[in-house]
Amino acid sequence: MANGGGSRGRTGGPRRTGAGKPPARARAKTPKRDKPEPPPREEPRDFVLGAVPGATPGKWIGLWRERMPHVTLVLREIAVADQRTVLDDVDAALVRLPIDAPDDLHLIPLYDEQPVVVMSVDADLTAGDDIELADLAGEIVIVPDDDVLGIRVPDAIPPAFAAPADTAEAIATVAAGVGVVIVPMSLARANRRRDVEYRVLRDGPESRVALAWLRDRTTPDVEAFVGIVRGRTARSSR
Template identity: 75%
Template sequence: MANGSGSRGRGGAPRRAGGTKPSATKRTAGAKKPAPRARATPERTPAEEPRSFVLGAIPGATPGKWIALWRERMPHVTLELREIPVATQRSALDEVDAALVRLPLDDPDDLHVIRLYEEQPVVVMSADSDLTAAEELDLADLAGEVVIVPADDVVHLTVPDAVPPAFTPPADTADAIATVAAGVGVVIVPMSLARAHRRRDVEYRVLRDGPVSAVALAWPRERTTPDVDTFVGIVRGRTAQSSR
């Protein structure tokens, strides 16, 4: 006969309705939960203050690829490109962080100078000149030609048997090439300047036996800053991960 005291499970423990045992959660309800672990806060690198880097460049220099790499690696440092005349490039080094200059430099002892590349000289002439018939020229081909030497000349070449102009030398290369375009004489410049002053009414030919013009990176020894070191590394082809 059934006992009126109700159903019991094994061992006498009372069963809950539905025949389930008390849950483990219920039995441990009084236990303390473990304290959550504190998360480690990552160290933050302080942001660098915005600043600028001033790069001087003589006419004809083409630092575009280096500037693009600088902006990629140093977005917090604005690069300012400043054109400097060759005639005053030495004194201009006191006003910039570094500069692309033409060699030779006056009083280079207190400067760091890295020779970068050499440019061939070219003869710029009117598009109607007979000299355009040749693919390249020699100094002997310029005998009897009026050779214009502008005030900002960087080639410093005396052409044997050339005819000196009967007018005051132009103030700069741009004016000299404009004169040549009018059909008067020729002018000898590094190739980059001929390209910089390209016109449809002039052409140029390489002067095979003319002097090359060397372009260098220079900066004062006493102002070798981390930014200058970074730019030097870019010019020398170091990657962002390379050590100096």
């Protein structure tokens, strides 16, 4: 038998193709956003910070290294006697007030230090928790050449020897059992020895530490350090 040219099970209707499907929705195109320009790369450089003996800039230096990794902070110890002239060679400095020619400077007072009396561990003055000027009557009070307090003690005995060149030498003399020396607390701590002790001098003058820099040398790096000293966060505006 002839099969008539068709196959069983197939319908006679036309085969559908993709031409009959509804067109897919066109995807909305998101406009391309221009990428922000990266900040200009800063060249490595130094920021020189002077510091008188006893000043404690450690916490500020730590924050500087976090926020300004491209600027190396160089810490330079300076003598109080030279603190004004050294400002010509540093970006800023931690100084002790008063300072010469304040009109040429920006000054930010930072903190005050209590004066202390440094003495031998065997001295009778160690019996009290603190001391008054009247307690030093009859004591040999040593004043080193780098003295920053300028205290004159009534009824004290002047030393029979030349003034020590610096505080460290004065404290070494005190450790040998000769006299006492009056210094800001930070200097007593910086020159701590097992053979000396110190007591707060209640009615003595305090020593004020300040940040100083030349008015005509205010740079972005100086402003950044000022912001750190004043407690501004990294996102704070100046």
